[in-house]
Amino acid sequence: MDFDVCIIGSGAGAGPVAYELARAGRQVLVLEKGPWYKTEDFNKDELACCRRSVYTPSLTEERHVIEDEDGEGGWQATSTFDSGNDFWNGNMVGGSSNLMSGYFHRLKPVDFRLLSEFGPIEGANVADWPISYDDLEPYYAKTEKIVGVSGRVVAHPQLEPRSTADFPYPPLQVNEVAHWIDAAARRLGYHAIPTPRAILSRPEDERNSCYYSNYCGSYGCSSGAKSSARVALLDPALKTGKLQIRDRAKVFKLLSDNSGKVTEAHYYDRRGEVQKVSARIFVVACQAIETARLLLASPGPAHAHGLGNNRGQVGKNLIFSGGGSGSGHFYFEDLSDEQIEKIKLPGLFVNRALQDWYTIDDPVFGRAKGGTIDFLWRHANGITRANRQKWQDGQLLYGLPLKRKMERYFKQSRHLRFEVFNDWLPTDDCFVSLDPNERDRWGDPVARFRVGYHPQDLRVGRFLADRAEKLFREMGARDISSGVSGAPPANLQAGGCRFGDDPAHSVLDRDCRMHDAPNLFVTDGSFMPTGGSVPYTFTIYANAFRVAESIREQL
Amino acid sequence: MTDKNRPVPPGMRDMKKWSLNRRSFLKKAGLAGAMLALPYAGYKLGSAVKDMEETPAGDESYRLTREQFQRLQIVQDILFPSEKDAPGARDINAAAYLQAVLLDDHVDPDERRYLVNGLDWLEEEARERWEKSFVNMLPLEREALIEHLTTHNWGESWLASVLLFIFEALLSDPIYGGNSDGVGWKWLAHVPGQPRPEHKLKYYGSD
Numbered sequence: 001m002d003f004d005v006c007i008i009g010s011g012a013g014a015g016p017v018a019y020e021l022a023r024a025g026r027q028v029l030v031l032e033k034g035p036w037y038k039t040e041d042f043n044k045d046e047l048a049c050c051r052r053s054v055y056t057p058s059l060t061e062e063r064h065v066i067e068d069e070d071g072e073g074g075w076q077a078t079s080t081f082d083s084g085n086d087f088w089n090g091n092m093v094g095g096s097s098n099l100m101s102g103y104f105h106r107l108k109p110v111d112f113r114l115l116s117e118f119g120p121i122e123g124a125n126v127a128d129w130p131i132s133y134d135d136l137e138p139y140y141a142k143t144e145k146i147v148g149v150s151g152r153v154v155a156h157p158q159l160e161p162r163s164t165a166d167f168p169y170p171p172l173q174v175n176e177v178a179h180w181i182d183a184a185a186r187r188l189g190y191h192a193i194p195t196p197r198a199i200l201s202r203p204e205d206e207r208n209s210c211y212y213s214n215y216c217g218s219y220g221c222s223s224g225a226k227s228s229a230r231v232a233l234l235d236p237a238l239k240t241g242k243l244q245i246r247d248r249a250k251v252f253k254l255l256s257d258n259s260g261k262v263t264e265a266h267y268y269d270r271r272g273e274v275q276k277v278s279a280r281i282f283v284v285a286c287q288a289i290e291t292a293r294l295l296l297a298s299p300g301p302a303h304a305h306g307l308g309n310n311r312g313q314v315g316k317n318l319i320f321s322g323g324g325s326g327s328g329h330f331y332f333e334d335l336s337d338e339q340i341e342k343i344k345l346p347g348l349f350v351n352r353a354l355q356d357w358y359t360i361d362d363p364v365f366g367r368a369k370g371g372t373i374d375f376l377w378r379h380a381n382g383i384t385r386a387n388r389q390k391w392q393d394g395q396l397l398y399g400l401p402l403k404r405k406m407e408r409y410f411k412q413s414r415h416l417r418f419e420v421f422n423d424w425l426p427t428d429d430c431f432v433s434l435d436p437n438e439r440d441r442w443g444d445p446v447a448r449f450r451v452g453y454h455p456q457d458l459r460v461g462r463f464l465a466d467r468a469e470k471l472f473r474e475m476g477a478r479d480i481s482s483g484v485s486g487a488p489p490a491n492l493q494a495g496g497c498r499f500g501d502d503p504a505h506s507v508l509d510r511d512c513r514m515h516d517a518p519n520l521f522v523t524d525g526s527f528m529p530t531g532g533s534v535p536y537t538f539t540i541y542a543n544a545f546r547v548a549e550s551i552r553e554q555l
Numbered sequence: 556m557t558d559k560n561r562p563v564p565p566g567m568r569d570m571k572k573w574s575l576n577r578r579s580f581l582k583k584a585g586l587a588g589a590m591l592a593l594p595y596a597g598y599k600l601g602s603a604v605k606d607m608e609e610t611p612a613g614d615e616s617y618r619l620t621r622e623q624f625q626r627l628q629i630v631q632d633i634l635f636p637s638e639k640d641a642p643g644a645r646d647i648n649a650a651a652y653l654q655a656v657l658l659d660d661h662v663d664p665d666e667r668r669y670l671v672n673g674l675d676w677l678e679e680e681a682r683e684r685w686e687k688s689f690v691n692m693l694p695l696e697r698e699a700l701i702e703h704l705t706t707h708n709w710g711e712s713w714l715a716s717v718l719l720f721i722f723e724a725l726l727s728d729p730i731y732g733g734n735s736d737g738v739g740w741k742w743l744a745h746v747p748g749q750p751r752p753e754h755k756l757k758y759y760g761s762d
Contacts, residue, residue: 044748048756215748382726
């Protein structure tokens with residue numbers, strides 16, 4: 001055996017496993033497809049982060065095929081190379097946790113038992129989790145401490161139980177507009193809560209504190225404050241001498257024997273040559289779509305249709321996040337000089353959320369699972385903001401009128417946004433398969449996924465967006481608008497390898513060990529039967545810490 | 556004006572269709588007199604060539620001819636004119652910036668080809684409707700042609716794409732050749748993030 005544990009992927013699902021097992025004295029190998037950027041390699045170049053393929057592969061070399069509704073009751077498949085709809089996230093050591101905004105809300109007890117709580121929904125595959133919130137809670141606390149989450153606990157009607165009184169790091173500094181949100185919420189009877197962030201508010205060991213760069217989401221962090229799997233977990237784990245990371249190592253197949261056990265990982269190294277690694281235990285954490293793809297591409301003597309796929313469950317019940325977003329404008333002509341000076345201060349966060357309707361109990365809407373509303377400034381990216389100004393009432397604006405509009409936008413106003421998160425219900429029309437035709441640059445079939453959504457997702461999203469708009473009106477924002485969409489966000493993937501006690505309806509057991517392959521674990525978001533109404537990364541980190549204990553016991 | 560065979564690459568179909576009010580748009584676009592103030596006379600063939608020669612080497616089939624480059628500068632000046640206190644396309648090297656993008660083999664080839672083709676389709680429209688070359692048209696005539704293009708599928712998408720790269724030239728870090736001395740940032744009081752890049756970006760997969 002080359003290693004005790006071989007981990008495929010290096011993001012939020014991989015980091016905790018590498019950290020715990022290396023510190024336990026085990027020989028761990030991490031294989032990461034992308035390159036290894038260090039903190040000093042990151043900067044705030046808008047072209048690099050957001051307008052060119054620097055952190056993601058070129059679509060000519062690696063792509064997806066997406067099946068979308070064709071408008072006539074059927075499905076149409078288009079490769080992302082043809083559509084230009086890039087579905088990659090950050091491919092690098094630490095994964096997309098290097099680029100996340102780090103909104104770290106926990107799931108709540110109700111999320112673990114949606115079927116029992118609300119009953120089945122026609123056309124959706126809602127299922128209870130095999131574990132409860134209490135099983136995961138200690139690991140949320142552990143993630144807050146080890147990975148680094150800053151915030152402030154406030155009592156509110158939907159607050160989940162906590163074993164620790166508060167977050168280990170104090171809340172980040174906020175912009176004046178956060179207080180406007182607080183005041184407006186109070187007047188409406190809402191409960192504005194501070195948003196916990198996976199960002200350090202003070203230095204810790206080798207990581208510096210946040211310096212309020214104003215360019216957080218989509219960018220790598222130049223201080224080490226953002227709690228990526230790389231700086232929070234992999235860098236400390238490397239110090240044990242027990243962890244090896246191989247970057248530019250693209251795993252394309254897992255081999256297994258007659259008993260179903262995984263024996264080897266095969267990968268292309270940076271020269272394109274095939275390398276093989278053996279280990280006692282394998283962990284897959286490539287993000288839900290690529291994880292399902294790897295498993296489907298790895299048939300074996302006991303896995304005729306791909307690893308773990310004897311009952312056709314791998315890739316099924318893929319989920320994203322439902323919701324939408326909206327915006328409101330504050331024009332300086334409506335504000336006092338003092339107000340203008342305060343909200344113009346760049347870099348400070350908004351960090352406010354509403355979870356009053358995490359469960360909805362409304363006379364008109366009924367009783368249903370709801371979601372979260374997060375508030376934030378429009379992203380500071382200049383090119384993106386400028387580009388939005390060229391459209392006016394459906395017409396292209398140019399020349400002097402365009403320039404005047406740009407001046408008003410940049411210099412005479414500020415723009416607040418909200419993002420709605422609600423459950424993307426698992427359905428039979430959202431799943432991963434291998435594409436029969438498209439190949440990646442190594443000649444392997446790419447992932448194909450259908451992105452059907454459930455109408456309930458939009459109903460809940462609209463309900464929440466309406467309440468967010470009401471808050472914006474109460475704040476005095478103008479030109480308020482919002483949109484709710486069934487389009488899948490690429491950075492919020494889960495499902496595809498549901499965990500459960502019944503092998504007939506799940507791929508993994510409650511410890512995220514594959515039912516049919518006792519030495520294979522899946523620790524990214526694939527395990528989730530339902531997603532909850534919050535971004536996934538916090539739960540992925542916490543669950544990976546939980547699963548790491550089972551792996552350690554098994555070794 | 557027919558579409559002929561002028562397909563718009565998917566990545567460049569960024570149109571939003573809301574209700575139109577063409578009359579008020581024409582008024583706001585100031586087509587009546589403001590455009591005469593534009594310094595077309597400032598274009599010298601020599602300076603255009605110098606800009607072109609400074610761009611890096613790439614797939615040479617995307618290098619603009621002298622006349623295509625002139626057409627581009629004129630279009631960019633209409634889309635984003637220079638003013639005393641607010642930079643325009645020429646102040647941010649927008650044409651040289653776009654030439655560099657066209658020679659960047661990592662930028663989608665269909666989109667690059669489309670940007671170049673648009674300069675030739677523009678010329679075809681000029682000859683068809685005004686019976687002269689675009690660079691020889693009078694300023695008001697060019698204005699009218701650009702405005703006419705916005706009513707048409709490929710024209711609106713093409714102009715929107717040219718504008719996008721003007722915005723890049725306006726607000727990207729000056730190491731990319733635009734935004735001279737941060738003039739774009741200063742105009743819009745835009746504060747870039749720190750740290751700024753020390754060298755140009757490296758594409759995924761390049762060593």
